[in-house]
Amino acid sequence: MDDQKPESVVNDPTLFVTAASLRGRSDWFIRLRWMSVIGVMTGVITADQIAGLPLPVKGIVITALITAILNVGYILHNRRPATSLNNEVRIVKVQMVMDLILLTMLVNLTGGIENPLYLVYIIHVIIASLIFKGKEIYQITGLAVILFTLETLGEHYRIIPHHHLMSASETIHEPLYMLMTLGAFWIVLIVAAYIGSTFMKHNRAIKDDLVQRQKELQDADKAKVDFFRFVTHEVKSPIITALSAVDLALDKNDGNEIVDNMLGRASRRLHQAIEIVKDLSDLTRGGMKSRGRKEKIDLAELTKKLLVSRKELIDSRNLILEADIPSSPVQVKGVPDKIEKILVNLIDNGIRYNHDGKRLYIVLMDVGSKVIFSVQDEGIGIKPKDQELIFEEFYRTPAARETSTLGTGLGLPIVKRFVEQMKATLKVESEPDVGSTFTVTFRKRL
Amino acid sequence: MIERTILVIDDDIDLVEIIRVTLEGEGFKVIDAQNGARGLRLASDEVPDLIILDVMMGEIDEGFQVAYELRNREETREIPILMLTAVVDQTGFDFDPEKDAEFLPVNEFIQKPVAPRELVDLVRKHLPTSV
Structure with missing residues (x-):
């Protein structure tokens, strides 16, 4: 009333x-x-x-x-x-x-x-x-x-x-x-x-x-986020210092292969730890809907940019990249950081969990009031029983753990949360050892 | 060649040590301070050739305060400053080096972690009249 x-x-x-x-x-x-x-x-x-x-x-x-x-x-x-x-x-x-x-x-x-x-x-x-x-x-x-x-x-x-x-x-x-x-x-x-x-x-x-x-x-939510910021900062600082020390030691090492090997592993795992802290921070901070200003974003340009930046990685795995991206702008409205996180996580998963030398198929389609973005790989795939679990924090399928030690187990939960916030939809189709297709359908809302 | 002095202001003594080893290996002299006040005193007394400053020390924006103060003082005004920041979206307050750099009196933002080679290159790039 x-x-x-x-x-x-x-x-x-x-x-x-x-x-x-x-x-x-x-x-x-x-x-x-x-x-x-x-x-x-x-x-x-x-x-x-x-x-x-x-x-x-x-x-x-x-x-x-x-x-x-x-x-x-x-x-x-x-x-x-x-x-x-x-x-x-x-x-x-x-x-x-x-x-x-x-x-x-x-x-x-x-x-x-x-x-x-x-x-x-x-x-x-x-x-x-x-x-x-x-x-x-x-x-x-x-x-x-x-x-x-x-x-x-x-x-x-x-x-x-x-x-x-x-x-x-x-x-x-x-x-x-x-x-x-x-x-x-x-x-x-x-x-x-x-x-x-x-x-x-x-x-x-x-x-x-x-x-x-x-x-x-x-108030409670704000206290939680503040606490989390504090914790992530406190955890991140020592990791960064350790990583810097390892990188310096790597730099100073004169050809001792075992030392190189071990320090290299330490460096990669420390990078992974930083990624986890970053992802966790995204999850908590991103949970606050108010964060970030909405802008018009050209998904065609963003997708191309991301693929260019990952060219070396794609080539190193001998993947065959097929990108079906319109040459004209494909605009949606949203928070730039969040949209980029969605695309980055799906593309990186498509690379990481693909089999070497296989196809990576990326499609962007403008269909009237909606925009469809999909990443298809021919990699390890996901068992039906795991297809819901992959969206839970820190869950990684056994096959994923075997394929790569570097995942954080937070990428898909972040994708899911940001997709929900944008009132977009996310679909996964997958078969073990055949491959996975992740499809996001954005609403344009221009 | 004259020995160049680099002042490192950072409250993380391990990180200071890492930077010291990195830069001393390249022939620089490294002096350090663990807090803003001591850093400012050292900067005025020793007038180093370049200052590496951590954005977040005791207080969340202590690094910024130190940078402003360095630019205010006659004797330290011209010294190049490299500001070390944690990963940007983790600093806990919204600032974007790309957009905000022009409002902040530092020469370059360096995102931690930085590879030793890269740090040396950045130091050389910003040293006055260095070749």
Whole structure:
């Protein structure tokens, strides 16, 4: 119901509306009021011309005009920016009081208790109970009760004129009928106010609670990410230092093959450790949706760039690269880093888990509102039972472990997470020792 | 040939030692400081030919602060600075050497880990009037 700002609820539990949200309500009243003016005018013309009811048309039209003029006044007020909450509360109260007075005038002009129009008071009370809380609701309810009671008693004791709705009706001068109507009216109004306010109180409590919990969750998430940044940095530093030492030792080694061999292995594994830390960091940091600005990215250009940078690697494995990439730009919208990670991981997997001398087939296709990117290899493949597990952190199939010690077990989980964030889809088709095809379908959203 | 002095400011003593061995093997003199304040004092006193500065020491941006201070001081203003950074997306705050370099008073960002050869080449490239 309320479009109040969450922080106002969190910071001040007594505050349940903001100046802006109240202004929104006030604008809504203005629209409702125009409809009521139109309704009254249409109604009075219909009643007078078609139904032939003996209504004081002039009085009713004047009431509608006053309503219209006041409404214009409210519009002019609302053109100025909402400054303070108190100010907005005051203007909404003024509107409600004036509406009740005008309604009472209309009720009087259209037959008083003869006319079920007085049910409209209930609407005012319900609206008040939705917007205000506690004493304001009962102030408005009290005013409605007093106005309608005075109107009815006034007509009953002939202090103010009674306008007949039905020509011969004299119910207003029947004390019992009048008292029953008033009694029912009071009860309905007070019960309506009570139900409305209780319901809204409950509603607000739930909302406050939700806002509070959401804030706690956000804080916890931020704490987790901060902690993770700290840990990855603390772990990465010693690895980098160790790697630098190993590389220096390799550099200084004069042809001792065993030393070269061993230090080379150490260096590769340390590089792998850095990759794992980087991937883990991507996974946690990338988990935050807010990170990174979306841009238009040309996948054709990006794919070509990535393939050029991997040419040496592809050649060293004697792979036959077949790339089916359009010569014109193929644009999608997304966070550049994340899109690149998706492509890099899939291409590198296609190289890493291929058999030497086999085909690596890369396709990029622009199909209307979607873009399809797929990497097909003729390598080790994935058993059906492993095809879901490969998207779990650190899982590597036995065949993958055998083929390469250098995978991090995080590449596909990263791909999966980023694909989900982009509302793209990822499909894997694979058969052991025949090969795998990974297909990402991006939505363009340009 | 005059001996060139390189000042290494880094709180990782092992990394300092690795850089020392690398550069001394190439005939450079290496002096070092483990924190920003000591680094600044040494830079002013010794006026080295080049400074290698780690981006993250005790505080997350200590390296940046040191770099700005070096550029502020008359006697160290002209000394080339090579800034060592951890892998960029891991620094924990958003900065991009390619885009932000012009706002930062250093001559080059070097991403760790850097191969010994590469470090020597970069040092030679930035040494004033070196051939």
